[in-house]
Amino acid sequence: MRLVSLFALAVAAAPVAALPARQAAPAAPAQAEGSPFVMEEAMIPMRDGVKLHTVILRPRDQKGPLPILFGRTPYGASARAPQNVPANWAALARDGYIFVSQDMRGRFQSEGGPFTLSTEIKTGKNAVDESTDAYDSVDWLVKNVKPNNGKVGMWGVSYPGFTAAVALARPHPALKAVSPQAAWTDYWKNDDLHRWGAMRLTYASDWVNSLQADKTNAGIDLYDRYDTYEWFLKAGSPADIEEKYFKGRVPRYREMIEHPDYDEFWKKQVWSDTLKRTTVPTLNVAGYWDQEDPWGSWQIFYKQRENDPDKLSLMVAGPWNHGSWRSPGNALGRIPFGVDSGTQFMEQVEAPFFAYWLHGKGTKPDFALKSFQSGSWQWKTYAQWPLANAARRSLFLHADGSVSFQARAAGEGCREYISDPANPVPFRPRPMSATYATPDWRWWETEDQRFVEYRPDVLSYVSAPLDGDLTVTGAITASLMAATSGTDSDFVVKLIDVFPEDYEKPPTTLGAYAKGLSGYQLPIAMEVRRGRYLQSFEKATPLVPNQVTDWSIPLRDHDHVFKKGHRIMVQVQSSWFPMIDRNPQTFVPNIYKARPGDYQKATQKVCAGSAIMLPVVGS
Template identity: 45%
Template sequence: MKRITSFCCLFFIMLFSMAQQTPALYTVTREMIPMRDGVRLYTVICKPVNNSGPMPILMTRTPYGAGRALPNDSTIDLSNNRYGKEQYILVYQDIRGKNNSEGEFRMHRPVNDPAQKGTIDESTDTYDTIDWLIKNVKGNNGKVGIHGISYPGFLTLTGSVHPHPALKAVSPQAAMGDLFLGDDFHHNGAFRLSYGFEYSYRMETEKDNSQYFPFKQFDLYDWYLRLGSLKNVNEKYFKGKVPTWNNFVKHPNYDTFWQYDSPLRYLKTAAVPTLHIGGYYDQEDITGPQLIYEQMERSDFQKWNHLVLGPWYHGQWEGKADSIGRIAFTVNTADFYKALELRWFNYYLKGIGDGNFDEVYAFQTGSNQWKSYATWPPKETVIKKLYLQPDRSLSFVKPAAANGAVTYISDPAHPVPYRALPIQATYGPKSRWRTWQAEDQRFVYNRPDVACFVMDSLTEDLTVTGKIIAHLVVSTTGTDADWIVKLIDVYPDTDPTDLEMSQYQLPVAMEVFRGRFRKNFSSPVPMVPGKAATIAIDLHMINHTFKKGHRVMVQVQSTWFPVIDRNPQKFIPNIFEAKESDFIKTTQSIRCNSSEPSYIELPVQ
C-alpha cells in the first residue's frame, strides 16, 4: 500500500518537477492547522500566482512527508502537474504523528462513531482541516476535493466517511481494504511476512519513516528462511518496540481488533462522489478498491460510486504505464486515467462538463483496450467452470472418473519462492517488488511441489471479465495448509514477433488461502488429515482476453515465500508462537473427480 517512489508519494514528482513550457507559477505557504483536540498538523498550501477568480481546493493527506524545505511565500513552477494550469489551490498535509505534524501516529487509525464524545480520527482531522481552509485561504470557491494513492488513498476514504459540507468529490486510489482479509498484511488470513516485517519497521521506528531495516545481505530468501519461527522477530530484532508487529502477534485471527479497524465496518456508502482507482497487478492493495467499491455499490442510490481498473502495479497510473515488466500494452494506459480524473474534479469542483461518467472503466489486457460498463461485473457474462483434471489438464467438461487426485509434497523447509531469486528488500536497491505479479511463472512450474494444469491451445479468443473464484476440494496429511492458486495465460510455443515472449507464463490472477480459516476467519479449526475440505478462493476481478493460440494454465502450491509466512502445516493456535519443531512436511491432495471436482469459476463474455 505504501510503495510510492521509495516511500515518497508520487504527487511530489508532479509537484516539484520542472517543465520546459509556459510556467504555472504558485506561491507556497506553510501552516500548522489546529485540530479539535489542539494538535496541529503541518500543511503546505500552493496557490496560483495568476488566477481568474475563486478556485477549488484539491487536497492530499499523507504520512510520507507533505513538503520539502521551502520557505513561506516562495514561488514554484507546477507546469508538470496536470492541475498546475487548471486553477486549483493544491494542499498537502502530514497526518498526526508524522513528519512535521504534532500528535501520536497510529497505523491505519480507524474511524470512530462521531457520537463518541471527544473522538479524533482521520475523518475528524480531515473535517477540521477543510473547515480551516475554507475559512482562512483566500480566493477559494467553497469546494474541496481529496485524492491520494496508497496510504493517502486510505486517508481519502476515511476523510469522506463523515464529510464536511464543502467536500464535493474524492478519488481514493490503491486504498487498502480489510487488513486481515485481503490487503497489505494478510490475504485470507495468511500473513504477508516480508511486507509486514519491513513496512511496520519502516513506519514505526522513526517519525519521518527514514529507517529501513538494516539487512546485511542483498538476497533475502535465505535471510527469512533462517529467521525461523515468527516468534524470533521480537526475540531477536524488534524487542516489542514495533506496535503493529505486536498487534500481529496478539491478533492472529479475525477478532474484534481487525473487525473494528476494517473499512468495511464504516464505509457503507459513497457519502460524496467517489472515483476508486485500482490495479490488476497491485502488489500491495489489490483488494481495497474492488472490495470498497462493491460494498458501496449495494447502497449507491445517488449513483456516486465509480471504479477504474487498469493493468497497473501500485501507483503506476501516475507515471508511465505502457507496460509492466515484460508485458507491453501498446498504449500508455495512464493517459486515460489522468484525463478521467481531471474531468472528474473539474466537474464536481468547477462545474465544467456534463458529469456523464460510466459506472466502471476497466482496461482489457490481452486485447489491450479500454472498456466501459454500465454494471460491474457486466451482466452479459456467463459463468463457466474450468475443471482441474486428474491428468493435469484443464477442461470445461467435468471429470468423468469416480476417483482422481493430484498430489505433491509441501516442505516448509524448502518453500516455493514467490518471485525469482534474488528477492531484494521490498524497498531496497534494484528491488523488483513493483512488477512481481506479472513475472513469468516458468521459474517454478517444473518444481515437484507446484501442481500445474494446462489447457490445449485455444482455437478462439476467450475473454474473462469479472470476479475469478477458485473452488478446490483438497486434503492434507497435516492439520493445516496454505493453498495458492494462480490463473495463468501461457503464450504460444513460438512468438515470431518477440521470441523471448514464447511460452511466457503470465499470471492473470493469483491468491492465497490459509486452510484453518475455511469455515470462518474468526475461529480457525484444524484440517483433518486425509479428509477432503472445500475451499473457495477469491482471485479478484480481472478483464482479460486469452488470445487464440494461447493456453490457460492453473498452478496450485502450498508455499509462497517470503511474501507469505511459512505455515507450519501442523495446527498451532497462534502461528506467531510456533516452535521450530512444529514445522512439518506434508502431502497435499487436490481432488479432481466426478464427485469431488475442483474448478475455477470464470465469468466469460
C-alpha cells in the same frame, strides 16, 4: 520505498526547519523562483489541539477563486514548490486547483502520535481519528485559504488513498469529490497486511517498520544479505523476528502476532462499515496487478453502491501495478502494449471527474466501471458491474495435468506433492531483493511463472491452445477439492495466461530468450487461503488429516482477454515465501508463534472436482 504522497511523487523533498508550535494561519508565501506555484505552510489545529503540518501550493497566475485539491500522507509533505507542473498533475493543473498536502498526525512535522496505522472510526464527543482530522482540515482550508470557491476534493494513492477514502465516513459539507486510489478497507482480509488471514510477512516487516520505527520513513535495518528469501528462512517465525529485531519498536507488527485471528481488534478497523448513503461523488481506482493494495478500492465501490441512488460511486481499473496509472502506463511489467493507459486515465477520466464536481465544467460522469482491459489492451466502459451477460463457467483441473471446460471423467483421482516448510516456494526469483529495493519487486505479480513450473511442490495444469479469444470479465474464484496429511495448510492458486512459444522471433543475443515473451507465463489472478480459517475467520480450527475439503479461494475482479493461440494454466502450491509467512502444517494455537519443531513436511492432494470459476463474456 512505498508509494509516497502525490506531492512527493512530483517534488523532491528537502529538510525544513520545525515550524512554530502555535502557528495556525498560513505562513508568508514562499516565492520559489521559476515555480508555477506559490508555496505556503500552516499548522492546522485539530479538535483536540494537535496541529498538523500542511503545505499549500497556489498557482502563481491565480486570478480568482479556485477549488482545493487536498491530500493527506504519512510519507512527508514536500516543503519545496516544484519548478515545473508535475506530469501527473498536468491535466488537473490546466483546470486550476490549489494543491494542498498534509502530514498525518504523528508523522514528520505534524504533532501528535505515536503513529498507530489505525483505521478505526471512533465514537464519542471528544473522539479523534483520521476521518475527524480530514473533516477539521477541510473546514480550516475552506475558511482560511483564500480565495477558494468553497469546494474541496480529496485524492491520493495507497495510504493517501485511504486518507481520502476515510473522509467519506464523516464528509464535510465542502467535500464535493473524492478519488481513493489503491485504498483499503480491511487489514486482515486483504491488501497490505494479510491475504485472507495469512500474514504478508515481507511487507509487514518492511512497510510497517518504515512507518513506526521513527517519525520519518527510516526503519530498523534488518537484512545482512541481498537474498531476503534466505534471510527470512533463517530468521524463523514472525514472533522470532519480533524478539530478535523489532523488540516492541514496531507496535503494529506485534499487534499482528498477538491477534492472529479475525477478532474485534481487526473488525473495529473496517472503517467502510460506517458508510451509509453515498452523497459524495467518488472515483475509485485500482490496478489489476497492484502488488500492494489490489482489493480495497473495489470494496469501497461495492459498499457505496449498496446505497447509491444517484450513482455517484464510480470504479476505474487497468493493467497497472501500485500507482502506475499516474505514469504513462504503457507496459505491464516486461510486456509492452503500446497505449499510454495511465496518461489517458489522468486526462480523460480523472481530470473530467474533478472538473465536473469542483468546477462545474463538462458532463456528469456516467458509468459503473471504466476498465482498460488486458489482452485486448482497450478501454471498456461498463454501465453496470458485475456484468449481466457474464456466464459463470467452470474450468476443471484434471488428474492428467490438463484444464478444460469439460467436467471430470469418471474415476479421476488426485495429484499430490510434498510441501516442505524448510524449502518453501519463492514468490519471485532468487536472489530476492528487499521490498522497494529494486524495480522487479514492483512488478512481481507479473513475473513469468516458469521459474517455479517444474518444482516438485508446484502442480501445473495447462489447456490446449485456444481456438478463439476468451474474455473473462468479473470476479474469479477457485474451488479446490484438496487434502493435506497435516493439521494445517495453505493452498495458493494462480490463473496464468501462457503466451505461444513463437510469440516473438527467435532471439540471437545471449540471454535474450529468458527476457522475452515467447512462452511467457503471465499471472492473471493469484491468491492464498489458509486452512485454519476454512470454517471460521474468527476462530482457527485444525484440519482433519487426509480429508478432502472444498477450499474456496477468491481471486478478485479482473477484465482480461486470453487471446487465440494462448493457453490457460493453473498452478497450485502450498507456500508463497516470504511474501506469505510459512504455514508450519502442524496446527498450533497461534501460527505466528510456531516453534522449529512445529514445521513439518506434508503430503498435499488436489483432487477431482477442483475448478476455477470464470465469468466468461461472449462465448
